[in-house]
Structure formats: structure tokens, C-alpha cells
Amino acid sequence: MVGVEPLGAPDASLDGATDGGLGAPTYRTDFDDSSSWTSSSHLPGASTDFGVPIMGANDPSTAEVLFPGHPEYAATDHDTPADLTEIDSPERFSFGTFRTRLQFGACLPSEDVVEAAIGYFHDGNDANQNGITDDLEINFQVLCGTPEYLSLTVFTDNQDNPPAFRKLARVIDFASGDYWDTPSASQEGFTKTGNSAAFTHPELFDSSSFYEIGFEWHTDSLRFFIALGGADLDLWTLSDPTHIPQEPLSFIYNAWHPPTHWFPATGAADFPAKDVVMHIDWFEYFAE
Numbered sequence: 001m002v003g004v005e006p007l008g009a010p011d012a013s014l015d016g017a018t019d020g021g022l023g024a025p026t027y028r029t030d031f032d033d034s035s036s037w038t039s040s041s042h043l044p045g046a047s048t049d050f051g052v053p054i055m056g057a058n059d060p061s062t063a064e065v066l067f068p069g070h071p072e073y074a075a076t077d078h079d080t081p082a083d084l085t086e087i088d089s090p091e092r093f094s095f096g097t098f099r100t101r102l103q104f105g106a107c108l109p110s111e112d113v114v115e116a117a118i119g120y121f122h123d124g125n126d127a128n129q130n131g132i133t134d135d136l137e138i139n140f141q142v143l144c145g146t147p148e149y150l151s152l153t154v155f156t157d158n159q160d161n162p163p164a165f166r167k168l169a170r171v172i173d174f175a176s177g178d179y180w181d182t183p184s185a186s187q188e189g190f191t192k193t194g195n196s197a198a199f200t201h202p203e204l205f206d207s208s209s210f211y212e213i214g215f216e217w218h219t220d221s222l223r224f225f226i227a228l229g230g231a232d233l234d235l236w237t238l239s240d241p242t243h244i245p246q247e248p249l250s251f252i253y254n255a256w257h258p259p260t261h262w263f264p265a266t267g268a269a270d271f272p273a274k275d276v277v278m279h280i281d282w283f284e285y286f287a288e
Contacts (some may be wrong), residue, residue, distance in 0.1 A: 112269035
């Protein structure tokens with residue numbers, strides 16, 4: 001664990017939440033203020049804020065990540081993560097369990113914004129000495145145009161020149177219960193790998209509700225989950241250490257516009273005409 005301090009006792013009023021039997025968190029924030037987070041915003045009208053009250057939050061304060069609407073922009077305008085709106089923790093967290101409760105913003109089905117909760121570290125080095133620059137990411141991503149799809153991605157390496165990466169990913173369609181996985185760590189694209197009645201929750205991710213998501217991270221395993229009905233539903237588990245980040249990670253929430261809809265949707269994605277606003281109720285970390 002690197003530089004992590006407790007932020008006080010957890011809120012006992014968490015309705016429908018579960019800590020998975022972990023006890024008190026090592027670190028917790030209700031986002032009353034920005035003292036433990038840094039912010040980035042790049043487009044006109046983009047903003048971040050803290051202590052924002054919103055109906056449905058357990059605590060009368062949330063962090064707000066606002067990605068601005070611009071009806072004058074085309075699908076291919078400002079279409080990279082370079083134009084994101086973001087808050088991130090300067091602190092880095094090692095192995096353990098990460099839980100957060102958040103509300104994803106809405107947009108039209110013809111539009112799209114990637115809304116993400118991410119464990120991340122990148123220093124430009126190649127610590128695993130595989131010839132590709134390290135890029136450590138554990139990603140939950142929901143797109144506002146197709147909120148029924150959840151994208152889960154784990155990077156260990158990624159570079160632009162020459163292009164190379166090592167990642168594994170899963171997409172779950174909560175409308176049907178179908179899910180797809182990447183065929184290998186060095187290939188783009190997805191192969192349908194199954195259907196699960198446990199994954200059939202068409203209400204996910206409604207923009208009027210808050211959802212508790214997280215991951216349990218160890219040197220040799222990584223488990224993604226969502227809390228539903230007071231219990232954790234396992235979404236995806238990795239058990240090969242070569243595909244699991246091995247360095248402490250910062251935690252990040254961000255939003256940005258992609259030029260096309262993400263798999264399994266297809267076609268150009270319009271820039272949102274109205275603001276897409278993500279609210280984060282709380283974040284907890286339980287050290288291993």
C-alpha cells in the first residue's frame with residue numbers, strides 16, 4: 001500500500017450496499033470537498049465539482065464530472081480521451097478491494113460519451129520487460145448511448161509507436177444476458193462466449209439510479225462485480241498473473257466522447273447536444 005490514509009468511518013446508512021464482509025475500509029471518501037482529488041477539464045463548459053447534493057445519494061454530497069454538450073460539434077470533433085473531463089486520486093492503492101457508488105449520465109441513443117471508473121498507472125517504463133510500454137488499467141466503462149452494455153477492460157501494456165498492446169476485455173449486455181470476450185491479449189475484437197440469466201438486468205444502467213460496482217484485485221486474480229439486491233454479482237474473473245497489473249494504481253473517474261459506438265453497437269456516434277453528468281456518491285478501498 002502506498003500513501004493511503006483512512007478518511008473516517010463509513011456511512012452506516014448505505015441502502016442496499018454491501019462491503020462483502022470486509023469490515024471498515026482502509027480509505028473512504030464521500031466527496032465532500034476536493035482535498036483528496038485532482039481535476040481536469042478541457043472543453044468549453046466542462047467542469048468538475050465536489051459536495052454536490054443530488055437525490056438518491058446516501059450522503060448529501062457527491063463528486064460531479066460534467067462532460068459538456070455541444071450541438072455544433074460533429075461526431076469526429078474532440079473525439080479522443082485528450083478532451084476528457086476527469087477527477088483522479090493523487091494517492092495510489094495496492095492490492096485489495098475497491099468499491100464505489102455512482103450514477104452514470106444520459107444521452108440520446110445516436111450520441112455517445114464513455115463514462116468510466118478506472119484503476120490506472122502509467123510512467124512510460126517497461127517494468128515487465130516484454131518490449132511494450134507498461135500501461136496498467138482496470139476499467140469499468142458505460143456509454144451513455146447504450147447504457148445496457150458494460151465494458152470491462154484490463155491493460156498491462158499499451159504504446160503508440162510502434163503500436164502494440166496487451167489487454168483483455170469483456171462486454172456484457174444486461175438487456176439479454178449475452179457476453180463477449182477478447183480472443184487474446186494482442187487482438188482487437190470480441191467473440192461471444194456465453195449467456196447468463198444472472199446477467200439479465202435490463203434496468204442497468206438507468207441514469208436516474210446509483211449503482212455500486214467494484215473489483216477485488218490480488219497478484220494472481222482479479223474479480224469484477226456489481227452489488228445488486230444487497231449481494232455482489234460476479235461479472236468477470238481473471239486468474240493469470242501475466243494479465244493482471246502488478247503496481248499500485250490511482251483511481252480515476254472520467255468522461256469523453258468517442259467517434260463511433262462501441263461493440264456490440266455500430267456506426268458513428270454524435271457528439272452530445274446536452275451535458276452528460278456523472279455523479280459519484282462514495283469511494284472505498286480495503287487493503288489486502
